[in-house]
Amino acid sequence: MTALSITGYSTALFSTWYFVEQYGLLFDCGDGCAAGLLQKAGRVRHIFLSHADRDHLNGLPQFLQLNSRPDLAIYYPRDCGSFPALEDFLARFDPHLERCQWRPLSNGDAVPVGGNRVVRAVENRHVRTNGVDVKSLSYFLEEVSHKLRPEFRGLPGEEIARLRKDRGSDAVTEPQVRTTLAYSGDTPVDWDQRYHDAEVLIHEATFLTADELAPNSARYNLHSSLDDVLEMVRGYRGAALVLGHFSCRYSNDEIRRAIEAQWTAEHPECTLHLVLPGERVRLELPGA
Numbered sequence: 001m002t003a004l005s006i007t008g009y010s011t012a013l014f015s016t017w018y019f020v021e022q023y024g025l026l027f028d029c030g031d032g033c034a035a036g037l038l039q040k041a042g043r044v045r046h047i048f049l050s051h052a053d054r055d056h057l058n059g060l061p062q063f064l065q066l067n068s069r070p071d072l073a074i075y076y077p078r079d080c081g082s083f084p085a086l087e088d089f090l091a092r093f094d095p096h097l098e099r100c101q102w103r104p105l106s107n108g109d110a111v112p113v114g115g116n117r118v119v120r121a122v123e124n125r126h127v128r129t130n131g132v133d134v135k136s137l138s139y140f141l142e143e144v145s146h147k148l149r150p151e152f153r154g155l156p157g158e159e160i161a162r163l164r165k166d167r168g169s170d171a172v173t174e175p176q177v178r179t180t181l182a183y184s185g186d187t188p189v190d191w192d193q194r195y196h197d198a199e200v201l202i203h204e205a206t207f208l209t210a211d212e213l214a215p216n217s218a219r220y221n222l223h224s225s226l227d228d229v230l231e232m233v234r235g236y237r238g239a240a241l242v243l244g245h246f247s248c249r250y251s252n253d254e255i256r257r258a259i260e261a262q263w264t265a266e267h268p269e270c271t272l273h274l275v276l277p278g279e280r281v282r283l284e285l286p287g288a
Helices: 033-043 060-067 082-093 157-167 226-235 252-262
Strands: 004-011 015-020 025-027 046-048 073-077 101-105 110-114 117-123 137-148 173-183 200-204 240-244 271-274 280-285
Touching: 004 033, 004 200, 004 240, 015 033, 033 060, 046 110, 046 117, 060 082, 073 082, 073 117, 082 101, 200 226, 226 240, 226 252, 240 280, 252 271, 271 280
Parallel strands: 025 046, 046 073, 073 101, 173 200, 200 240, 240 271
Antiparallel strands: 004 015, 004 280, 015 025, 110 117, 117 137, 137 173
């Protein structure tokens, strides 16, 4: 597992943001992000916004007032018109600032973020759409390496070099993808095992029970419940699970008791970390 230092805050309705220090990645930019990071905010190189709810982006004007520069890129769901409108407003509100880059993403797009790492955008179901538009995204930090294809393993180095020259590297090697981190954003639980290979999973758990959701109401954007999340991760193969975005309707003790009642021997042997309402956390997740 890759060692990660993560600073974050996530309280439903109020603010959500997570900063991955090693790679200069910020996932969402809710209120108080700049104040929570202070000088470390200057290390951010890529901002990945999951959707246009204000608790996930209201910290952006202050963050950019302090840190806007040409090498800073902001990524957002391609069909969400709120982001181009916000880009235009900020350009007029702070015309003296150096402009950063705003880039729309579609489902499956991969953004290079340094070295052999990319952040891949995956559509989720938080915002109801017409089935074509992309308005809410989860993000996966992936490390891509290339290994010899099985049929060439064990050959002398000179022979492999000749094959590369004659056939090209793609004919001799195959890509190997390792998911270092997955960030769900706001979304209902997905049962397709998309997160199961992530070394670190950051997932929302707005409500404690599925009975509190209203998935059939057109007025609701969809969220996850703690009981569904814990059921989903029974097959999780990663090393660390981070749960946040809890509703303030619960006390911290209620949240802890609900987890203790449901975290059983059937769950994976990963470390569990909570981002409780109103609390900023700094997580040091060691490598293996």
